[in-house]
Amino acid sequence: MSEEMYEDDEYDGVIKKFMYVNRKAPYGTIYALESLEVVLIGAAFDQDISLAFVDDGVYQLKKGQDTKATEIKNFSPTYRALEMYDVEKLYVSKDSMDERGLSVDDLVVPVEVLSSEQMADLMEEQDVIFSF
């Protein structure tokens, strides 16, 4: 819908580093789902996109989500589709994973695991950070 309104060449080839910082659990609030909606629309702009998952945000990528009883849509398969949108840089916080007893084998997509210091360095490099 809205992505069709914008042409790739509209910004004279400006490519900025956009990072989406996902901090919240996938359900309970709508932040995770609506963050994903921004990522999908934003992918049409050909910017340098990365996604970071910290705090309870790491649960967004957890395998085996079953939301049937809550009548809320399980949107976790969408993370597997991000590759088709050329969104391939996914980072998770090691500390957040450790605190929650999670390993990369528990996640639905391949990710790069970063220490808090590495995550801070990566954030420092960004032009635009959306925190959800």
Next chain:
Amino acid sequence: MKFAILVNEGPYTHQAADTAYQFAKAAIAKGHEIYRIFFYHSGVNNGTRFTSPPQDDRDLVQNWSRLAEEHGTDLVICVAAAQRRGIIDKDEAERHGKDCDNLAPGFRISGLGQLIEAGIQADRMMVFGD
């Protein structure tokens, strides 16, 4: 400096909306430019003219409208987030067969592309949320 602002929380629920407004006002007073203010998540509730706060409280929705009127600030409500939460302009009301619209003066409803575009165009994106 050219700022873009993202407001992710509704008025009277969370400090984020008030702080975003105060920031915008202060930035303009200092001679900075506000490229766009984008309202997302429950932040879309900043754009309903149906709020009626007590008389001894600040009127945040009216403050936003005044900001747009006095400084031409571009106030954009995300259409997808707005539809979920019942924020609707005249055209959308007609399209969805609703008996009235509630978008406050100075706001417009548009797509998420407006947020990304603001991120590209502005020198700095400020996010106000939880």
